[in-house]
Amino acid sequence: MASRQDQVETPKAHDHAAELMERIRAGSVRVGIIGLGYVGLPLARAFTEKKVAVLGFDVDASKVEKLAAGRSYIGHISDETVRSMREQGFEATSDFGRLGEPDAVIICVPTPLTEAREPDLTYIIRSAEAIAARLRPGQLVVLESTTYPGTTREVVLPILEASGLSAGRDFFLAFSPEREDPGNPQFSAPTIPKVVGGLDPPALELAATLYGKVVVRVVPVSSPEVAEACKILENTYRAINIALVNELKVLYDRMGINVWEVIEAARSKPFGFSAFYPGPGLGGHCIPIDPFYLTWVARKHGMATRFIELAGEINTSMPAYVVGRIADALNDAAKPLRGSKITLLGMAYKKDVDDPRESPGFELLDRLRKKGADVDYNDPHIPTLPPMRHYPNPAMSSRELTPEYIRSRDVLVVVTDHSAYDWPSIAAHASLIVDTRNALRGLENLRARIVRA
Structure with missing residues (x-):
């Protein structure tokens, strides 16, 4: 037989879920997004385009300042888009004390690896702790950051419940993995199906209904x-x-x-x-x-x-293989790797984006420099190289690909095949190109000797 306490608390849990569901369906829900990077900012755009107010949180004050001024720092999101988002109720802040304001809080923070290649959940833990400090009854919390199975239940849940509130009764918890593909014009956040897994049925229903307002299809899982x-x-x-x-x-x-x-x-x-x-x-x-x-x-x-x-x-092992192919190509031209003038074409990790995170270009740069090469780079999307986790001070700016500059280099290395590159012109002026992307297919009859790597 149920206790008197159970009889009192059970309707209360239903009330929180019902009240939040009513706000979601009515469009009066306010969404908070922690992390305004390549995942969080496009997600904020998707919500604001559906007239859902968004309060974005980021520890980087410079990002918040740019957004407040209507400026973007992500290549595929324009300044005009940011200004439109602000007109639709988007606001960015570095004040995590405001986490009690949104009805739903979505975590979109990085999940890197430690030096030992083990999960580094620092950003997830700090985000959960910040939410717990302001957690109120009736809020939905969704983790989107990619992580190992069990993180939501084993890591995030205990932190949130340390607030004294209980999941499924006072607040609701779910996981929904991001599926953003920067630079892909065919797919954006609203057009990619969204997988959602809730800690319990109310959490699943709430999260699925929330995402259902902005994505083409929700895929609920158990x-x-x-x-x-x-x-x-x-x-x-x-x-x-x-x-x-x-x-x-x-x-x-x-x-x-x-x-x-x-x-x-x-x-x-x-x-x-x-x-x-x-x-x-x-x-x-x-x-x-x-x-x-x-x-x-x-x-x-x-x-x-x-x-x-x-x-x-x-x-x-691929960067080491490419360096070996560069050395072999130079050797065939009677040139040593040490002292050769090498230019890397493209430092973004993929075609037509401005995101250099974990790009193999950095390891190529580092390996070639250590072997004594004189290395430059060009990337139309990255005018200066930002500090990276393993390369904190690259201190380089993109070189202009003038015909004179191209002719002055011993070898060009295609690292990222951006659409902006004029490959026939480059091949017409270069003497040697090592192509890791098959970007110069069909141009073998021009001046450059092309080596695949």
């Missing part, structure tokens, strides 16, 4: 762990397949076979094959990192994920 595992699977799938074609690239090069032509031929099969492409190494905030979250949690369960770890080894 738990936060399933949603967390889904994101790790997506990125591990990509990392493993990229490792496969990277290994084949090395093998086929020794056999005198063009791996890019092989992949294009395989793409003609209408079933059972998805094309992945080799490169100079993995970059970005997801694919080089997320599989290691899975290998770490696997060790906690007494299992070694040998397949995933092997893929990681192959992908992390």
